[in-house]
Amino acid sequence: MDIYVQLALSGLFVGGIYALISVGLTLVFGVLRVVNFAHGEYLTLAMFLTFFLFHQLxxxxxxxxxxxxxxxxxLGLITERLLIRRTLEAPHVVQVFVTFALSLFLQNLFLVLFTSDFRTVRTDYATAAFEIGPFYISWLRLIAFAASIALTVALALFLKHSYMGAAIRATAQDRRSARLVGIDVDRIYALTFAIGCALVGAAAVLLAPLYPVNPYTGADLILVAFVAVVLGGMGSIAGATLAGLLIGVIESFSSYFLGGEMKQFVYFIVFMAILSLRPVGFFGRKGAEVMDVT
Structure with a gap:
């Protein structure tokens, strides 16, 4: 029984970071209705920045x-102003091509600048752990989990209880009505996209001491984020959080019992099984994907 609890704890700690990555992605979709395929490359960029700040400074x-x-x-503000804003009234396929092209451009830029070598951030406390009964808990993973959940809760409170949060939710529900009551929708879009990028930046900082980074790191992790966003319900912050935690636990158990190469296979099987029973995800709404902070 102890090993199952240990695996569940390990999965939750990693799942918290997955949740934070997914929340930034679902926030952008819930408000702008844009799927940002470059989200993973922003994660990679932030991890490289963390690496160089650690080793150089x-x-x-x-x-x-x-x-x-x-x-x-x-960077999120600049991207929204130069690329995303110009595609908001265009067909969705145009938005897909723009963000996908940005993803490929950044990935190849990282490959030219940094090569495909893995780089690591090794801190003195990376292996520090403490015991609670028979369980060993890594301080770093615990802090990363707590920070991820705290940032997610802070975002939900900001959206639910602040004036700007109310403006973001109003824009997500109906951009035309939001304009009619005096909300600067363009400003809301820029702020939302920037917050999404800032969240993935925070996730990257938490991941950097735990995982090595190379130009393809973001592409690997964004797959988890997309699964979490769809599984949780497009536009649902609570759903993305729950799904991120669930994927972390599934990866932990499947890696231990079946091997690391099987973890994606297992959570995709679970993903398809859940969507076959509930196609809109955990907290999705049938017929309309809107941002939900519950």
């Missing part, structure tokens, strides 16, 4: 977050 990853997260926020 000696900044601890958590300290580096004070630089990395604002950089990703500004």
């Amino acid at each position: 000696g900044l601890d990853p958590f300290v580096a977050s004070l630089i990395v997260v604002p950089i990703l926020f500004v």
Whole structure:
């Protein structure tokens, strides 16, 4: 029984970071109705920034977050203004091609600049752990999990209880009505996209001491995020969080019992099984994908 609890804890700790990546993706979709295929490359960029700040300036990853997260926020503002805004009224296929092209461009740019070598951030506390009865808990994974959940809860509270959050929710529900009551919809879109990029930047900082980074890291992790977003219900923050945690637990058990190469196979089987029973996901709404902070 102890091994099952240990595996569940390990899965939840990783799943918390998956949830944070997924929340940024589902937030952008819920408000802008844009699927950002470059989300994974922003994760890669943030992990590379964390790596170079650690090795060149000696900044601890958590300290580096004070630089990395604002950089990703500004990058999100620039991307929305130069690329996304120009496609909002275009057919969805145009938005797909634009973000997918951006993804390929960034991935190949990273390959030219950094080669395909893996780079790691090795901190002194990376292997520190403590015991609770028969269970060993990594301090780093616990802190990363707690930070991920805290950021997700903070986002939900911001959306539900602040004026700007109300404006974001109103824009997500009906952009034309939002304009009629005086909401600057363009500003809301820019802010939302920037928040999504900042969240993935925060996730990258938390991942950097745990996983090596190369130009394809984001492409691997974004697959998990897409599964979590669809499984949780397109546009649902609570759904993306729950699905991210579930995928983390599934990966932990399948890696232990079946081998690491089987983890994607297993969570895709679970993914298809759940969607066959509930096609809209955990908290999705049939016929309309809207942002939901519940």
